[in-house]
Amino acid sequence: MYPFIHIGRFSIGTFGILLWLAAVCACWVLYRNFRRWNIDADAIGIVAISTVSGVIGAKLWHVFESPQALMQDPAGVLLDRAGFAWFGGLIAGILALWWQARGAHLSRLGMLDLASPAAAVGYGVGRLGCLISGDGDYGIPTSLPWGMSFPNGLVPTTQRVHPTPIYELIAALFIAWILWRRSRPENPRAAGEVTGEYLFLTGIARFLVEFIRINPKIYWGLSNAQVASVGSVLAGVALILWARRSGRAVMLPPGVVAESVK
Numbered sequence: 001m002y003p004f005i006h007i008g009r010f011s012i013g014t015f016g017i018l019l020w021l022a023a024v025c026a027c028w029v030l031y032r033n034f035r036r037w038n039i040d041a042d043a044i045g046i047v048a049i050s051t052v053s054g055v056i057g058a059k060l061w062h063v064f065e066s067p068q069a070l071m072q073d074p075a076g077v078l079l080d081r082a083g084f085a086w087f088g089g090l091i092a093g094i095l096a097l098w099w100q101a102r103g104a105h106l107s108r109l110g111m112l113d114l115a116s117p118a119a120a121v122g123y124g125v126g127r128l129g130c131l132i133s134g135d136g137d138y139g140i141p142t143s144l145p146w147g148m149s150f151p152n153g154l155v156p157t158t159q160r161v162h163p164t165p166i167y168e169l170i171a172a173l174f175i176a177w178i179l180w181r182r183s184r185p186e187n188p189r190a191a192g193e194v195t196g197e198y199l200f201l202t203g204i205a206r207f208l209v210e211f212i213r214i215n216p217k218i219y220w221g222l223s224n225a226q227v228a229s230v231g232s233v234l235a236g237v238a239l240i241l242w243a244r245r246s247g248r249a250v251m252l253p254p255g256v257v258a259e260s261v262k
Contacts, residue, residue, distance in 0.1 A: 003133040003154045018129030023051045026122030029176070033114050037185050041104035047118070050096040057092020058085050087228035093119065109191040109243070116198035117179040123202070124172025131165035139164040139212040162212045171205040192243035200236030203229040 004011040031043035094112065101111035130137035134153015139162025141147075147160030178201065183194045207229035215223040222230075 003135075003152070013133065015129040015133040015135060018132060019051070019055070019126055022122045022124075022126035022129070023047055025125045026051070026118040029121045029180075030115055030118035033117060033180075033183075037114065039104065039106070039114070041106070046097070046100050046104065046115070047122075049100060050093045050115070051122070053096035054089035054093035057095075058089030060088055060092075085224070085228075087225065087232070090232070107191055109195060113183060113189070113191060113194040116194050117176045117183070120172045120176035120179060120198065120202065124169040124176070127165035127168045127172070131163060136214065137165055138162065138214065139209075140214060142212075161214075164209050164213055167209055168205065171209070172202070175201045175205065190243040190247050192239050192246075196236045196239030196243060198236070199232045199239065203232030203236060207233070 002014050004013055005017075027043050027047040030047055034041050034043055097111050097115050098108045101108045104111060106114070127137070129135075134150035134155060134157075136153070136155030138148070138150060138153075138157070141159045142162050143160070144162070146163065146166075148163045149158050149160050150156055151158050175198065179194055179198055182197065183189060207226050210223050210226045210229070213223070213225075215225060217223055219227050
C-alpha cells in the first residue's frame with residue numbers, strides 16, 4: 001500500500017488523489033445525465049461544491065462520534081488525514097445539491113435524482129483511496145485467496161483481511177448501473193423516486209459490508225455505520241412511497257406545479 005507519494009520534500013496523500021479521481025468520475029456521470037435530459041447546467045461546479053461539502057461533513061461526523069478524543073486533542077483530530085464517516089458526507093452532499101438546484105433550474109428532488117448515479121460512482125471510486133492508503137477501512141481477517149494485508153498502511157496490519165473497499169466499489173458501480181437504467185428520459189419517474197432507491201440500495205450495501213469490517217459494534221451489536229444505514233434504508237423507502245403518491249415530474253424547476261407522472 002502507498003499512503004503517500006513522495007516527490008522530493010513533498011508528500012502527496014494517495015487518498016486525496018483518489019478523492020480527486022472520484023470527483024472526476026462523478027462529474028462525468030452527472031454531465032452525461034444532464035446531456036441525456038437536455039439540461040444546461042454546470043456539472044463541474046456542482047460536483048466540486050458537493051465534493052468539498054461531503055468531505056467536510058464526513059470529517060465532522062467522524063469527529064463528533066468521538067467527543068472525548070476531540071476534547072483531548074482538537075487540532076490533532078480535526079487535521080488527521082484519516083477518519084471520515086460515510087453518513088456525514090452523504091448528508092452534507094445532499095444539502096449541497098439542494099442548495100444548487102435552483103441555479104440549475106431544477107427542483108431539489110430533481111437535482112438529487114439526476115445526481116444519484118454520479119454519487120454512487122463517486123463513492124465507489126473514492127473507496128479505492130481507502131484501499132491504497134490502508135486507512136483502516138479494510139475488513140476482518142480472512143483465509144480467502146483475495147485477502148490482502150496492509151503492512152505499510154495508515155492503519156497497518158500484517159494479517160490477510162477482507163479488502164472491503166473493493167467490495168464496496170463493486171456494489172456502488174452496480175447500484176449506479178441500476179439507477180442509470182431506471183432514470184431514463186423516455187421513462188421518467190416521479191421526483192424523488194430515484195433518490196429513494198439510491199438511499200435504500202446504498203444503505204443495504206453498507207449495512208451488509210459492515211459485518212466484515214473492523215469497525216467497533218456499539219448499539220445492539222451494530223456499528224455506527226450500520227445504525228446510519230438503517231436510517232438510510234428507512235428514509236429511502238419513505239421517499240419512494242411519497243414520490244409515487246405525489247407523482248411530481250422530475251425535471252420541473254422549483255415552484256412549478258407538476259402534472260402527475262404516469
